[in-house]
Every structure is written in C-alpha cells, then in structure tokens.
Amino acid sequence: MDPYDGNRFWPAINMVFDRLIGVDKDFNPIPELATEWSSNADLTEWTLTLREGVKFHDGSEFDSADAVYSIGRMVDPEFDSPVRAVLGIIESAAAPDPQTLVLRLSAPEADLPLLLADYRALMTPEGSAETVGDDPIGTGPFKMEKLDPEGTSRFVANTDYFFGAPKLSAIEIPAIADNTAATQALAGGQVDLLLSIDAKSAAEFSDTSKFTVQNIPSGDWNAIDFRIDQEPFDDPLVRKALRIAVDRQALTDLVLGEGAGVPTCDTPVWSGDPFRWDGDCAQDIEGAKALLKEAGYPDGIDVEVFTSDVEDNMVELVQVYQEQVKPAGIRVTLTMADASGYWDDVWMKEPAFVDSWGQRPAVQVLNEVYRSTATWNPTGQQDPELDAMLDEARSIADPTARAAKYQEIQQYLFENTAIFVPYHKTLVRAMGANVKGIEPIVIDAVRWEKIEVG
Amino acid sequence: MSIAWQLLRRAAVALLLFAAMACLTFLAVEALPGDACTSLLGRAATENKLEQCREENGLNEPVVARMVDWGCGAVQGDLGYSIKRDAPVTEIIAPRLRNSLVLAGVAGLLAFPAAVVLGLYSAQRRGSRRAKLLDTASLVMMTLPEFVTAAVLWLVFSIWLPILPAVAVLPSDATIGEILPTIWLPAITLAVMVFAHVMRSMRSSVVATSARPFVEAARYRGLPERAVLLRHVLPAALPPAVNVMAVTAAWLLTGTFVVEVVFNFPGLGRLAVDAISDRDTALILALTLFGLAVFILSSFISDTITRLLDPRVRAGVGA
Numbered sequence: 180m181d182p183y184d185g186n187r188f189w190p191a192i193n194m195v196f197d198r199l200i201g202v203d204k205d206f207n208p209i210p211e212l213a214t215e216w217s218s219n220a221d222l223t224e225w226t227l228t229l230r231e232g233v234k235f236h237d238g239s240e241f242d243s244a245d246a247v248y249s250i251g252r253m254v255d256p257e258f259d260s261p262v263r264a265v266l267g268i269i270e271s272a273a274a275p276d277p278q279t280l281v282l283r284l285s286a287p288e289a290d291l292p293l294l295l296a297d298y299r300a301l302m303t304p305e306g307s308a309e310t311v312g313d314d315p316i317g318t319g320p321f322k323m324e325k326l327d328p329e330g331t332s333r334f335v336a337n338t339d340y341f342f343g344a345p346k347l348s349a350i351e352i353p354a355i356a357d358n359t360a361a362t363q364a365l366a367g368g369q370v371d372l373l374l375s376i377d378a379k380s381a382a383e384f385s386d387t388s389k390f391t392v393q394n395i396p397s398g399d400w401n402a403i404d405f406r407i408d409q410e411p412f413d414d415p416l417v418r419k420a421l422r423i424a425v426d427r428q429a430l431t432d433l434v435l436g437e438g439a440g441v442p443t444c445d446t447p448v449w450s451g452d453p454f455r456w457d458g459d460c461a462q463d464i465e466g467a468k469a470l471l472k473e474a475g476y477p478d479g480i481d482v483e484v485f486t487s488d489v490e491d492n493m494v495e496l497v498q499v500y501q502e503q504v505k506p507a508g509i510r511v512t513l514t515m516a517d518a519s520g521y522w523d524d525v526w527m528k529e530p531a532f533v534d535s536w537g538q539r540p541a542v543q544v545l546n547e548v549y550r551s552t553a554t555w556n557p558t559g560q561q562d563p564e565l566d567a568m569l570d571e572a573r574s575i576a577d578p579t580a581r582a583a584k585y586q587e588i589q590q591y592l593f594e595n596t597a598i599f600v601p602y603h604k605t606l607v608r609a610m611g612a613n614v615k616g617i618e619p620i621v622i623d624a625v626r627w628e629k630i631e632v633g
Numbered sequence: 634m635s636i637a638w639q640l641l642r643r644a645a646v647a648l649l650l651f652a653a654m655a656c657l658t659f660l661a662v663e664a665l666p667g668d669a670c671t672s673l674l675g676r677a678a679t680e681n682k683l684e685q686c687r688e689e690n691g692l693n694e695p696v697v698a699r700m701v702d703w704g705c706g707a708v709q710g711d712l713g714y715s716i717k718r719d720a721p722v723t724e725i726i727a728p729r730l731r732n733s734l735v736l737a738g739v740a741g742l743l744a745f746p747a748a749v750v751l752g753l754y755s756a757q758r759r760g761s762r763r764a765k766l767l768d769t770a771s772l773v774m775m776t777l778p779e780f781v782t783a784a785v786l787w788l789v790f791s792i793w794l795p796i797l798p799a800v801a802v803l804p805s806d807a808t809i810g811e812i813l814p815t816i817w818l819p820a821i822t823l824a825v826m827v828f829a830h831v832m833r834s835m836r837s838s839v840v841a842t843s844a845r846p847f848v849e850a851a852r853y854r855g856l857p858e859r860a861v862l863l864r865h866v867l868p869a870a871l872p873p874a875v876n877v878m879a880v881t882a883a884w885l886l887t888g889t890f891v892v893e894v895v896f897n898f899p900g901l902g903r904l905a906v907d908a909i910s911d912r913d914t915a916l917i918l919a920l921t922l923f924g925l926a927v928f929i930l931s932s933f934i935s936d937t938i939t940r941l942l943d944p945r946v947r948a949g950v951g952a
Contacts, residue, residue, distance in 0.1 A: 185674070259682065329718075329907070330805030330899065353802040353897075356907060359780070360800045360897040367791040367799030519667040519912050 180315035180326060181308075182301040183252050183260035188326065190352050190374065194334050194627045195236075196301035196317035199227060199246065199280075200292050204620045206451055206540070208292035212241065212302055212318065213280070222287035222574055227280040233341050235304050236322045243274035248305040250282070264547050264554060265297045265539075287574035289581055290542040297543075298623045320345045320628035329354050336628075345628035346616065365390070365609055371632050372610040374622065378439035384609045392609050393619040396441050398449035398538025399604040401434075401496050403484055405597040408559040409530040415595050416474040421482070422599045424467035424507035425500065427460060431602040434495045440602040446589040447536065447544045449603045451621075454541035454582050456589035467507035479508025485525045486533040489518040493533045496601070527557045534598070538621060541585050545569055549592070558597040565591065640937060647929050654925050655707070659700050662918050668692055669716045672912035690716055707922075713915040722919045725904070728805065730923075732812060733900035736823070736893075737885035739816055743824035745831060745878060752835025752874070757862070759840065768836070775829035779891045782822045790818060800897040807899070819896040823889060827881050834877040835870070842870040872939040879935030880928075887924040 182192040201211040213227040233241040250272040253262040268288055273281045284291065294300070302318060303311050310316075315323050320342070321334035331353040336345040353370065355361040362380045364370045384390035405412035405421065412418055427442035434440070441450045444460035471479060486497045494515070501511040516525045525532055534557055539547065547553055550569055551561045568591065572584040592598075610617065616629040670686035687693050694702075703713060712722040755764040791799035801815035842848060843866055851865045852858075886901070893902035901920065908916040 259679070325804070327805050330803060330807070355800065355802070355897045356903070356910075357894045357897060360895055363787055363791070363799040364802060364897070367787070367795065369798055369800065369802050519665060519672065523667060523671050 180323065181312045182299050182303065183258070183262050184312070185261050187299070188328055188332070191321075191323070191326075191332060191334060192301060193298055193319070193622070193625070194321040194350060195315050195319045195323055196303065197319050198296055198298070198300050199229075199302065200295045202293070202296045202624050204618055204624055206293070206453060206624075208296055212246075213295075216292055218289075218291070218576075220576075222289050222291075222576060223284045225282045225284070225291050227282070229278050229280060230341060231278060233318050234339060235316050235318055236337060237304075237316050239304065239316075240277075241302065241304075241318050242277035243280045244277070245305045246280045246302055247272045247274045248307075249302045252303070252308060253300060262297065262299045265294050265543055266300060268294075286570065288542070289573055289576055289578075290540065293540045294543060296540075296623070320626075321350055324349070327354075340628055342626070342628055346631040350627070362609075365611070368611070371614050372608075372617070374608055375606050376609050378436040378605070378607050381607050381609065387612065389612050390609060391612055391614065392607060393617070394438065395606045395608060395619050395621055396450050397604055397606045397621050398452070398544075399606075400443070400447060400449070400536050400600055400602065401492055401604075402447075402534040402536070402601075403496065403500060403599045404527075404532055404534045404557045405482075405599070406530045406559050407561070407597045411474070411476065411480055412530065412558075412597055414474045416470045417476070417480065418597050419594065420467040420470035420474070420507065421504070421509060422593075422596075423460065423463045423470075424504040424509055425599070425601060426462040426503055427601045430496075430499050430503060433499045434492050435602065435604060439605050439607070441605060442602050443600055444589075445593050445596050445598065445600045447539075447548060447598070447600055448541040448585070448589060449538060452541050453578075454585040456586040458590060458593055460593065462503070464507045467504070467509070471508060476508075479510060481510045481512070482531055483512045483514055483529075484531045484533065485514045485516050485529040487516045487518045487521040487525065489521040490535050492604075493535060496533055500599075500601075527555070527559075538623075542573060545585070545588060546573075548598070549596070560597060562595070565595075636940060639940075643933060643936065647933050651926060651929055655704070655922055656700065658918060658921050658925070659703065660696070662914050662921075663696055663700075665912075665914070667912060669912070669914045672914075673716055686716075690714075703918075712919040712922075715913050715915045717911050717913040718916070722915050725916060726901070726919060726923070729899060729901050729904045731809075732807075732898070733886055733889070733893075733902070735809060735812060736816055736820055736889070736898060736900055737882065739820040740823035740827060740885055741882060743820060744828040748828045748831035749835055749874065752832040753839055753862075753867070755832070756836045756839035756843065759836075767832075771829040771832050774825045775833065777825065779822055779826065780895055782825055783818070783892070783895050786818045786821060800895075801899060802897070803899055805899065812899075815896075815898065819889075819892045819898050822892050822896075823885060827885065830881060831874065831878055835874040838870040838873040839866060842866050845869070868942065872942050875938050875942065876935045879931045879938075883927045883931035887927050 199213040215228040218225045270285045271283045320340045324333040335349045338344040431440040444458040448455045497513045575581040613633040615631045755767045758764045790797040890902040905920045
C-alpha cells in the first residue's frame with residue numbers, strides 16, 4: 180500500500196490517502212489537503228497553506244511536517260520512486276509553521292499544482308516508510324481493514340473525513356484477473372463496479388435499466404518509437420513520412436475497437452488536457468512518398484518494428500500500421516519479442532519498437548518522454564531547440580500564454596518527432612444502475628466518498 | 634517376482650524420473666529470458682536496482698549452486714521464496730492446494746460413480762435408443778470446450794434463475810464453508826468433461842471384455858447374466874477404466890487452468906496462470922514440479938491398483 184512504491188496496490192491508494200491538490204473533471208487543480216497555493220514571481224518557489232484540523236486514521240494531526248516527509252520520500256534519489264519522475268523538480272521542502280509548506284524548485288514550473296495532483300503524490304504520516312506498506316495510515320475517505328491483493332481487500336468508511344463522511348460504509352475490492360470472469364461477476368450482480376472493461380464486452384451491459392456504462396477518454400497511449408541515433412531515422416523527413424502515411428481514425432478503430440480511442444497527431448497530450456493541440460494529420464500517401472524521395476529513398480524503405488504481447492494492442496498496432504503504410508513504399512517487418520524481456524532488452528534498445536504510456540499532464544509527459552535529459556528518452560532524442568521551448572513553457576505564469584506555448588511545442592513535434600502516437604485510449608467503465616456518484620472521468624478525479632449504491 | 638518387489642522397483646524408477654525432471658524443469662525456468670528481479674521491477678529496472686535485488690535474493694550465485702540449494706530445501710519441504718509475493722512458496726501453495734483438492738473431489742464425486750454405472754449400462758444395452766442417446770450426449774460433453782459449458786451454466790444458474798454465484802469472490806483465507814457455494818459451477822463444468830471421458834472408456838472396456846472367450850464360456854455354463862456381469866465382466870473391464878480415472882483425477886488437480894480462471898476459483902490452476910503472468914519463477918517452478926509429482930504418483934497408483942485388480946496378476950500368471 181506504499182503509494183510511492185512501483186508495486187503499489189493502485190485501486191485503493193486513493194481511497195486511503197489524499198493529495199495536497201486534486202483535480203476537477205476539467206483537470207483544473209482544486210484544493211485537497213492544501214487550501215491555497217501561490218508562487219514567487221519566477222515560479223521557483225511555491226507556498227502552500229494546509230487544511231486545518233485534518234486527522235490521520237489513527238487520530239494524529241496532519242501537518243506540514245508530514246507533507247515535508249512525504250515529499251522527501253517521493254523525490255529521494257536512493258528510494259527512486261516512480262513519483263520522482265513527476266516531482267523530481269522539487270529541490271527542497273520546508274515547514275516554516277504547521278500549516279505552511281514551502282517547496283523550492285530546481286527550475287521554474289508554472290504547473291506545479293497539476294504535478295502535485297498526480298494520483299500517487301499522496302500524503303503519508305511522518306516516519307511511516309517502514310509501516311505504510313502493510314499498515315497504511317492516511318487521511319482519506321476509507322481506512323484499510325484488510326489487504327488481500329489475491330483475495331478480497333476491505334476498506335471501511337472514515338466517518339471523520341474532512342470532505343464529509345463517505346456515503347458507503349465499506350468498499351470491498353475482490354481480485355478477478357480474468358476479463359470474462361469480471362464481466363460475469365457484474366452481470367450476475369456479485370460486484371457493483373468494474374473500473375475498466377474490455378471495449379468489446381461493453382455490449383453485454385447495454386441494458387440501461389440494469390447497468391451504466393461510461394466511456395472515458397483517457398491519457399493512455401501506444402506508440403511506435405524510432406531511434407533517432409540510427410539510420411534512416413536520423414532524418415526528420417523519413418520520420419515524418421513514417422508518420423503521415425497512416426489513416427489514424429481507421430487504425431484506432433481497428434486496433435482498439437470502434438469508439439474505443441481518440442486519434443491524435445503524434446502528441447502525447449490527451450484530449451482532456453487543457454494544453455492539447457488538435458492538428459490535421461489525415462493520411463497522406465503521396466506526401467510520404469515525396470518525403471522519402473527527398474530524403475534519398477526513391478524506392479521506399481524497409482523497417483523492422485519490434486513488438487510483443489506484453490500488453491494488449493501492442494501487436495495489432497504494428498499489424499495495422501504495416502498494411503496502411505505499404506502503399507507509401509514503407510515495407511514493415513514485424514518482429515515478435517518475448518514478453519518477459521521486452522522492457523529490458525527491446526524497449527529503448529532496438530531501432531524501432533512499440534511503446535506504451537499511462538496518462539500524464541502535458542508538462543509531465545513532454546518532459547518525461549521528450550526532453551533530451553529525461554530518464555526515459557526512448558528515441559535517444561537530443562534536441563536543444565525543443566528543450567529550450569520546454570523550459571520556456573514551464574516558466575510562463577499566464578495560463579493562456581502557457582497553453583499557446585505548449586501547443587506550439589506539439590505542433591513542432593508533429594514535424595520532427597520520432598515517436599508515432601496514433602491514439603489515446605478510451606476507458607470503458609461499467610457498473611450496476613444502482614451505483615451513483617461516479618463521474619465519467621478518469622480515476623484521478625473520482626471522489627470515493629461520494630459514491631452510493633442504492 | 635513378487636508383487637511387493639515389483640512395486641518397490643517401480644517406486645524407485647518413479648523417484649528417479651521425478652528427480653531428473655526436477656533438474657530439467659529448474660534449468661528450463663532458468664533458461665527463460667529475464668529473472669525474478671526483472672519481473673519484479675518491470676519498467677523501473679535500472680542497473681542499480683537490478684543488481685541490488687539480485688544481490689539480496691542470491692540470484693548472483695552460479696546456476697548449479699542454486700539448483701543444489703533449491704533441491705536440498707525441497708527435500709526438507711522448503712520450496713523456495715516468492716520475491717514477487719513476498720512469502721514462502723509453500724505458504725502460498727497450501728491454501729490453494731486445499732481448494733483445488735475440494736474442487737477436484739466434488740467434481741470427481743459428481744462424475745466417477747455416474748460414469749461407471751452409465752458406462753456399464755450403455756455397454757449392456759448397446760443398440761437401444763436410450764444407450765444411443767447416452768452415447769451421443771457423452772460425445773457432445775466430451776467435445777464441449779470448458780468456456781462454452783461455463784457460459785451456458787452462467788446463463789442458466791446465475792442470470793435466469795440466479796441461485797448460484799457466477800464467479801468466486803473470496804478472501805484468500807476463505808474457509809471450506811465459504812468456498813462451497815462458489816464451487817458448484819466450476820465443479821459441474823469439470824464433471825461434464827470427466828464424466829464423458831470415463832463413461833466412454835468404461836463402455837468400450839465392457840464391450841471389449843464381453844466379447845472375450847471366458848465371458849462367453851461363463852454364459853454357456855448357464856450363469857445368470859447378472860453374475861456374468863458382476864463376477865466376470867466387471868473385474869476384467871475395470872482396470873482400463875481405473876487407469877483413465879487416475880489420469881483424469883491427476884488432471885482435475887493440476888490441469889484446471891481454464892475453469893479456475895474463468896470462475897475466478899482460488900485454486901492451483903489460477904495460481905499457476907497468475908504466477909506465469911507475473912513471471913514469479915519460484916512459484917512456477919514449484920507448481921510445475923507439483924504437477925509432475927501428481928502425474929507420476931497417479932500413474933504409479935493406477936498401475937498398482939490395476940495389478941491388484943487383475944485376476945491374472947493376483948494369481949501370479951502372465952503380466
């Protein structure tokens with residue numbers, strides 16, 4: 180249950196713990212454990228006011244010392260939490276008084292509130308590193324009664340919750356690994372809610388008197404990455420040709436299923452993000468041919484793409500891509516790699532490979548995947564111009580001007596990037612018709628205390 | 634050669650076979666790409682973290698040393714430690730084994746007695762309309778994939794007349810009492826298949842035996858049909874059916890992956906599927922060897938029973 184650990188029990192951490200800052204359904208930052216925040220003029224120092232009178236499940240008071248401790252664990256290079264990729268920009272955290280938290284950054288960051296709204300950036304009690312895994316004490320709407328990741332875990336209401344007592348007295352999370360078994364459990368009324376189902380099983384729940392199905396555009400995406408440090412992908416003309424020869428809408432429908440994805444023009448920023456750029460990237464076979472010719476490949480090129488069934492959709496993506504780009508003279512060979520060694524031996528190593536990422540806000544995904552100095556820089560890109568644009572964007576305080584800059588960056592990527600991003604996935608959530616209070620938004624913004632089962 | 638000596642020799646061969654297979658399995662798991670640490674860390678695997686994890690878990694020792702270590706532990710009942718699940722393998726397997734035994738037991742009780750009786754009936758009355766119906770039904774049952782049976786059972790028992798839970802939703806430490814209500818659908822699915830196999834083998838074995846000269850001879854001697862059946866046909870027809878039952882029982886205990894996954898039943902089959910998808914090597918190794926042991930043991934037992942049942946063997950002739 181350690182929220183900063185890579186092997187966290189993800190369905191439950193947001194029931195037990197709270198963030199400093201949450202997000203509303205339009206992904207604007209809203210108060211959670213912090214009630215107000217502001218920065219200095221150059222956006223390098225942020226001051227947060229913490230909510231008063233908040234108690235942990237064990238009755239102890241939540242204050243700035245706990246916040247300093249939690250952030251310290253998130254950014255500890257030794258512990259190397261996955262959250263560090265998000266908040267690593269925080270250089271130090273200080274607690275001048277119990278209700279005030281001061282964060283100093285290594286570079287200006289206008290969107291720090293959004294980064295703090297990462298669903299894992301949760302507040303744990305001071306000194307809890309050793310105990311939080313088995314005996315999590317949070318401030319959240321539910322307290323853990325029993326952790327049983329392979330059986331049924333149980334969480335009971337925290338009636339003292341600062342946003343008001345939860346409407347449910349308890350939530351049980353059973354482990355059902357198989358998709359068919361899970362849909363049967365809902366169909367037979369054994370469970371009330373499935374956070375995510377296969378888009379193809381949604382038809383089973385079409386009876387609206389019994390079930391509610393929500394289609395939730397998300398920020399999860401797949402990609403085919405081409406290593407910039409290898410020929411012929413070092414040539415931006417080739418890279419663009421590889422990307423514009425595709426009919427993205429058709430590819431999305433074929434790979435994910437009808438309506439199960441939102442096509443995108445090689446931007447990793449998803450459709451719900453206020454900084455998203457929506458360009459025009461219709462299939463252009465002639466354009467791709469012309470670009471290849473200009474780059475010195477009049478007879479087309481051969482590309483070997485590595486993929487694996489380590490996750491859903493990763494093989495289908497290459498199969499559909501292979502067919503669609505054929506007329507442009509791009510001859511794709513699909514090479515299957517073993518699932519167990521994929522992230523170790525293939526990903527970021529072979530010249531071209533399939534990639535998969537979870538949802539992140541614009542500022543985070545662009546810096547984590549595209550910046551030259553990023554821990555993960557899957558294509559080996561070294562582009563000082565892009566880095567300068569990213570630096571500039573994060574230091575613009577005005578949201579409108581910042582959005583314009585981020586959109587300019589995405590447009591720049593469409594011309595240059597070596598990461599072909601065809602779609603963002605749409606999640607399908609299914610529940611009994613008697614379940615109320617779940618907004619059709621991604622898990623980051625679900626308010627567990629507001630859910631009722633009638 | 635006495636029966637006891639024969640059995641002893643067979644037991645020794647079975648043990649040797651098991652030891653050889655254990656070594657092979659260990660090396661096969663070893664040869665898989667990646668190890669317990671790469672699977673635990675996944676995409677977060679940096680050189681440093683991998684090295685630290687391997688060091689902590691003794692994965693840097695040479696293969697042979699680890700194999701010997703594992704073997705010595707296994708002999709004393711220690712099947713290793715699952716890094717992924719952070720628990721000793723025996724502790725993970727024990728409750729799952731109990732659940733699988735209960736499931737196999739219920740399925741076996743539903744299937745075996747009915748299969749023997751109806752197999753005998755269908756052989757005796759072959760050609761009759763009822764026997765033909767029974768034969769056709771068993772053929773259909775045998776070829777029906779488990780997930781089709783499962784879908785039909787769901788529709789009938791958990792949606793139309795909702796009297797049985799569709800899948801098992803249980804805590805890991807569920808008691809047998811808590812498990813029983815969820816056991817019926819998976820047990821019936823398994824029983825359908827097992828029944829068909831055993832019934833058909835029973836039937837063909839009875840048919841074959843009935844045509845043998847000693848049965849004819851018994852009839853000529855004027856024995857009533859009932860006595861021919863019970864005293865002459867059955868003893869000779871049972872051993873082949875017992876063989877099939879033993880293999881089937883072993884399968885019930887170790888081969889129920891699809892059924893357990895589809896019904897979310899917390900037995901060994903689902904554990905094995907989870908272990909493979911998590912690449913939990915210690916657990917995969919232990920479960921594979923457990924499966925091996927069950928099969929070797931079941932063929933040993935069926936062999937023994939066959940020998941004891943066969944009148945020729947008992948009389949010390951032939952064999």
